[in-house]
Amino acid sequence: MDVPRISIDELKRIIENNEPAAIADVRQPAAFASSKLKIPGAIHIDPDNDSEIEAYSKKHTKDERIVFY
DSSP states (O other), X not given: OOOOOOOHHHHHHHHHTTOOOEEEEOSOXXXXXXXXXXXXXXXXXXXXXXXXXXXXXXXXXXXXXXXXX
């Protein structure tokens, strides 16, 4: 499966223009909790929690833009 990548500048443009996008922070829980750098509106998903990933994926369609970082 080919997953397109975007640059940091592209993500900034998406956010600044209020373009529709779901943003998921997939850092480990400790890294997420200790970081002061978070994208406003991003949802944290524990990458080791399969049920959390499955629940998140069911909320979005294949046509939606989802950004994982």
